[in-house]
Amino acid sequence: MAKVTEEQRAEAISHFRYEGEPVSVSPYGSGHINDTFLLEFECGERERAKIILQRMNRAVFEKPVELMENITGVTSHLRRKIVENGGDPERETLNVMQAEDGKPYYKDSLGDYWRSYKFITDATSYDKVEKSEHFYQSAVAFGNFQRLLADYPAETLHETIKGFHDTKARFRVFKETVEKDIAGRADSVKDEIQFVLDREDTANYFSGLLSRGEVPVRVTHNDTKLNNIMIDNRTGKGICVIDLDTVMPGLAVNDFGDSIRFGASTAAEDETDLSKVSCSMELFELYAKGYIEGCGGKLTEKEIELMPMGAKVMTFECGMRFLTDYLQGDTYFKIHREHHNLDRARTQFKLVEDMERKWYTMKGIIEKYSNQEG
Numbered sequence: 001m002a003k004v005t006e007e008q009r010a011e012a013i014s015h016f017r018y019e020g021e022p023v024s025v026s027p028y029g030s031g032h033i034n035d036t037f038l039l040e041f042e043c044g045e046r047e048r049a050k051i052i053l054q055r056m057n058r059a060v061f062e063k064p065v066e067l068m069e070n071i072t073g074v075t076s077h078l079r080r081k082i083v084e085n086g087g088d089p090e091r092e093t094l095n096v097m098q099a100e101d102g103k104p105y106y107k108d109s110l111g112d113y114w115r116s117y118k119f120i121t122d123a124t125s126y127d128k129v130e131k132s133e134h135f136y137q138s139a140v141a142f143g144n145f146q147r148l149l150a151d152y153p154a155e156t157l158h159e160t161i162k163g164f165h166d167t168k169a170r171f172r173v174f175k176e177t178v179e180k181d182i183a184g185r186a187d188s189v190k191d192e193i194q195f196v197l198d199r200e201d202t203a204n205y206f207s208g209l210l211s212r213g214e215v216p217v218r219v220t221h222n223d224t225k226l227n228n229i230m231i232d233n234r235t236g237k238g239i240c241v242i243d244l245d246t247v248m249p250g251l252a253v254n255d256f257g258d259s260i261r262f263g264a265s266t267a268a269e270d271e272t273d274l275s276k277v278s279c280s281m282e283l284f285e286l287y288a289k290g291y292i293e294g295c296g297g298k299l300t301e302k303e304i305e306l307m308p309m310g311a312k313v314m315t316f317e318c319g320m321r322f323l324t325d326y327l328q329g330d331t332y333f334k335i336h337r338e339h340h341n342l343d344r345a346r347t348q349f350k351l352v353e354d355m356e357r358k359w360y361t362m363k364g365i366i367e368k369y370s371n372q373e374g
Ligand code: ADP
Pocket: 028, 029, 030, 031, 032, 033, 034, 035, 036, 052, 094, 095, 117, 118, 119, 120, 121, 125, 227, 228, 242, 243, 244, 245
């Protein structure tokens, strides 16, 4: 997508119902998909008000109006439940702000869609686990999120990205991408390509289980990395799940797995020194415990048993997606340096290998929790 220009951003800002005068606007966060800005407003004597403004990625989300319908539906549902439970709906769920015409988005003169959220104050979204307690609390919060949406009418949700976690279909796309090799990079990453091709069984695993009805389809988040949760600065609790673009029917084990992929790694997603990358069994266990607790005992025995597989499949899928994007010439994920997507793919494959090595340790950990359920 073309870079956001100052004029484009100013146009968007002028079409939302903000109070006060904007005093600063700056790029914000480290998401790979949308363009996020932090706006600060001066409102007389009061403390400066902060607002999040995002340009939605049009190349990734082809139907932004439907996407916003999902988000307003899900956040209204969460708000009701939070109020019922005596929580604070201003901080515990995203609050979508209206544009001047009352819509939850603004379409600019270039055809791009913008949305705005109240800023969640006194909370942090972490790019890596700094305190293991935060990771545990993020697990409880993602589990709670799953539980609070258990009675959401799934059939009303739009599929914002078709086949988002259809790993089998993504494997097919990967093979086609290798064959086409439009960026002329396939020759230079033969080992990485082979790594993927050797694991077709991993790619097909969940599609087989789903077709046999062995795992339930639930309303899931589908992008449960640690920086998609706000941790309260004072209490250290996972206060709010954010980045709701991919809330769709899916598998709870994939939500579990994606969190492990990102948060249980001992290094950053784009670390270039692969000797630093491994999957921490301590963090794996902590997250499993928190997630099972947060789901409130609702996960089936089978889902709990499949948690190591969720971790492996999501890590494999993400690595394959990074490599696909590298082979396609870096058009999907934002990159900040040359070969960034390749570096990311390599960390994911290193993690997959490490999980394969630690497979029985992971199974053993999960067995302990499995016995406590049901
Ligand atoms: P992306 O899809 O690009 O990852 P996100 O919706 O996750 O976009 O937003 C990017 C970052 O902006 C988040 O990781 C978080 O740091 C910050 N952010 C998003 N929404 C809020 C909010 N309501 N309050 C505070 N910070 C937010």
